[in-house]
Amino acid sequence: MKISNRRIYRFLSWLAVIVWMAVIFYLSSQAQEESKRLSSTITINIAYTVEQINPNAMFNTARLNHIVRKNAHFISYLILGILTMQAMRRSGVSWSKSIVYSMLLCVTYAISDEWHQSFVPGRGPEVRDVGIDSVGAIVGIIIYVLGNKIRSTIAGLQEKSA
Numbered sequence: 001m002k003i004s005n006r007r008i009y010r011f012l013s014w015l016a017v018i019v020w021m022a023v024i025f026y027l028s029s030q031a032q033e034e035s036k037r038l039s040s041t042i043t044i045n046i047a048y049t050v051e052q053i054n055p056n057a058m059f060n061t062a063r064l065n066h067i068v069r070k071n072a073h074f075i076s077y078l079i080l081g082i083l084t085m086q087a088m089r090r091s092g093v094s095w096s097k098s099i100v101y102s103m104l105l106c107v108t109y110a111i112s113d114e115w116h117q118s119f120v121p122g123r124g125p126e127v128r129d130v131g132i133d134s135v136g137a138i139v140g141i142i143i144y145v146l147g148n149k150i151r152s153t154i155a156g157l158q159e160k161s162a
Contacts, residue, residue, distance in 0.1 A: 013090040024076055024080065028123075030120070031123070042068050070129075073129055074135065076133075077106060077133040077134070078140035081139065081140025081144070084141075085098055085102045085141050102141050106134065114133075
């Protein structure tokens with residue numbers, strides 16, 4: 001039995017979505033202290049790097065840590081938005097439906113992820129985080145759409161010049 005490349009790409013695209021959702025779930029499963037330790041380590045590394053570039057830099061590390069934590073939400077769902085769009089398109093779903101279904105899937109996952117955090121020690125659901133996650137997913141979807149539009153425009157220009 002021969003499996004087509006198209007089927008393999010579709011399978012791998014959906015596998016990437018599921019693996020990324022598992023990563024998000026794992027990170028959301030961390031107790032408050034473990035989660036704080038991870039974000040604090042990232043914040044310390046950012047602060048160290050900034051101080052190497054500009055020794056006179058002054059910033060509030062608690063505020064920087066908050067920004068790091070919220071950006072982690074945004075970026076993780078931006079990636080989920082891109083991966084979901086890729087899986088939808090590889091599955092043959094139309095552009096308009098891919099956008100709507102990807103947004104619905106990502107926002108629903110964001111809501112379920114926050115609900116999941118209500119069962120994690122020291123953590124809890126935050127409506128604001130669902131908003132940040134949702135905006136991240138929407139930006140990821142927009143990046144995917146624009147990236148494909150640019151790619152097809154370049155391919156069209158190359159065909160005309162050939």
